[in-house]
Amino acid sequence: MEFKQQVAIKVTVNGADIRAAVxxxxxxxxxxxxxxxxxxxxxxxxxxxxxxxxxVLAGKVVKSCLVLAAQAxxxxxxxxxxxxxxxxxxxxxxxxxxxxxxxxxxxxxxMLIAARGFLQxxxxxxxxxxxEALSGNLCRCTGYQKIVDAVWAVAYGDxxxxxxx
Amino acid sequence: xxxxxxxxPATVDEGLEILRQGGGKVRIAAGCTNLLPDMRAKELxxxxxxxxxGLGELRGVDADGGSIRIGALTTIDxxxxxxxxxxxxxxxxxxxxxxxxxxxxxxxxxxxxxxNGSPAADSAVPLLALDASATVASRAAGKRxxxxxxxxxxxxxxxxxxxxxxxxxxxxxDAARRSWFIKNxxxxxxxxxxxxxxxxxxxDGCVVTGARVALGAVGPTPLRARRTEEYLQGRAIDAATLxxxxxxxxxxxxxxxxxxxSKEYRTHLAGVLLRRALEAVRA
Ligand SMILES: Cc1cc2nc3c(=O)[nH]c(=O)nc-3n(C[C@H](O)[C@H](O)[C@H](O)COP(=O)(O)OP(=O)(O)OC[C@H]3O[C@@H](n4cnc5c(N)ncnc54)[C@H](O)[C@@H]3O)c2cc1C
Ligand code: FES
Ligand code: FES
Numbered sequence: 001m002e003f004k005q006q007v008a009i010k011v012t013v014n015g016a017d018i019r020a021a022v023x024x025x026x027x028x029x030x031x032x033x034x035x036x037x038x039x040x041x042x043x044x045x046x047x048x049x050x051x052x053x054x055x056v057l058a059g060k061v062v063k064s065c066l067v068l069a070a071q072a073x074x075x076x077x078x079x080x081x082x083x084x085x086x087x088x089x090x091x092x093x094x095x096x097x098x099x100x101x102x103x104x105x106x107x108x109x110x111m112l113i114a115a116r117g118f119l120q121x122x123x124x125x126x127x128x129x130x131x132e133a134l135s136g137n138l139c140r141c142t143g144y145q146k147i148v149d150a151v152w153a154v155a156y157g158d159x160x161x162x163x164x165x
Numbered sequence: 166x167x168x169x170x171x172x173x174p175a176t177v178d179e180g181l182e183i184l185r186q187g188g189g190k191v192r193i194a195a196g197c198t199n200l201l202p203d204m205r206a207k208e209l210x211x212x213x214x215x216x217x218x219g220l221g222e223l224r225g226v227d228a229d230g231g232s233i234r235i236g237a238l239t240t241i242d243x244x245x246x247x248x249x250x251x252x253x254x255x256x257x258x259x260x261x262x263x264x265x266x267x268x269x270x271x272x273x274x275x276x277x278x279x280x281n282g283s284p285a286a287d288s289a290v291p292l293l294a295l296d297a298s299a300t301v302a303s304r305a306a307g308k309r310x311x312x313x314x315x316x317x318x319x320x321x322x323x324x325x326x327x328x329x330x331x332x333x334x335x336x337x338x339d340a341a342r343r344s345w346f347i348k349n350x351x352x353x354x355x356x357x358x359x360x361x362x363x364x365x366x367x368x369d370g371c372v373v374t375g376a377r378v379a380l381g382a383v384g385p386t387p388l389r390a391r392r393t394e395e396y397l398q399g400r401a402i403d404a405a406t407l408x409x410x411x412x413x414x415x416x417x418x419x420x421x422x423x424x425x426x427s428k429e430y431r432t433h434l435a436g437v438l439l440r441r442a443l444e445a446v447r448a
Contacts, residue, residue: 001172001174001179001182001183001186002172003170003171003172003213004170004171004172005167005169005170005171007171023167023169024167024169024170024171024214025167025169025201025204025214027201046202046205047202047205047206048198048201048202048269051266051268054268060242060271060272061267061268061271062268062271062272063268063269063272065201066196066197066198066201066202066269066272067197067201067272068194068197068201068214068216070171070173070216071194071197071216071218073173114267114268118267132267133267135266135267136265136266136267136268136269137266137268
């Protein structure tokens, strides 16, 4: 068995096939930002705590600073950029804007990806479930209330939202 | 230039051969939720990262005969979505619900959680209470079963040798057993546990015929509270028993003071949470 200093990988990033060589310890986050120019995945902490680096890897929502780039070999990666034509992502994006759930915007791509993954699995959540689903994504600005409102509105529509208010 | 090397075995056998050849220089990489932050904090010496994340044979939850087997690479999220665990291993299932956050749960594996050796590892305590063992494999010694109560030697120190790999966790099935888990942290999500308690109890009518009690983050390793277990044997879980059990468990632990809580507070809390975890399994 060969112990490699450089790992050749083939990854599909937002629909495009990419071949590259990565260092053994390189995170998927660093690889995407430095080698692929995919900068909507943000590095807030690099330690798995803030969720700004959230993306979809092989169908699962994960924090990309906790994944080795080499572990993405042969897999599909989707970041918010690549989800432009995804209807659920678009509705969430629109709802975040309408509810003022975006201030500085640093947490927003990760927040949207996490919210999308959650609504796909639980289309009719309670507010507590929305909070729990987004508990791995930190926001310094909004106080979370508006983010929860925005996700709620996508699940139940604006009528339900007015009823609640 | 990087001080790390990388290898991804295609089978467990190949992985064991690499561990044998590596002579202590090989570091297993599973979900990497501990490993990558450790590397970033520059705590790791140069090593070969052996990526086992592609080994599908180490994944999954199933019941065979009298026991439940969980592959070492099974993620916390996969355990949380296992109806078998939800029904038959409530303590473990509850621990998965409170483990980190949903995104970390998609990567973190049970094998990595146990092998990392944190005294606060959330899967450790319910699995101890369920009387689980780790199946550990190596080229030199083949397979051996390590009861979890013998797995940890100290904070972040385990009985797993450098050439060994955890392949699975197993514990006996028991329809009559009721189990529970309580985690106390500072924040709901992502806080390292201040203290965790798990109980697994069998009762005949209301008399305890077998009890296991495990605690986390109250000593150098996750631990079983043997004296408390002995005390519970043959008793009904009533107010007097609860009060006495809480006192006994406080004498069995040795928590530390740190910036998250004092020793006194943790000791007090251990008794309170034990009472709650016993009330939850009372017949
Ligand atoms: C933000 C955040 C929150 C967290 N919250 C919690 C929490 O609430 N509760 C909790 O318990 N933990 C928590 N953790 C810690 C971590 O997620 C868990 O310990 C996780 O289960 C580790 O599994 P892994 O597969 O990611 O391990 P890795 O990081 O891949 O490996 C961890 C260690 O175990 C070894 N190892 C891995 N698999 C095996 C195997 N099969 N055989 C032998 N050795 C092996 C590795 O070599 C390494 O030393 C958190 C981590 C982060 C970043
Ligand atoms: S950068 Fe990945 S969680 Fe903070
Ligand atoms: S909007 Fe600024 S961090 Fe969330």
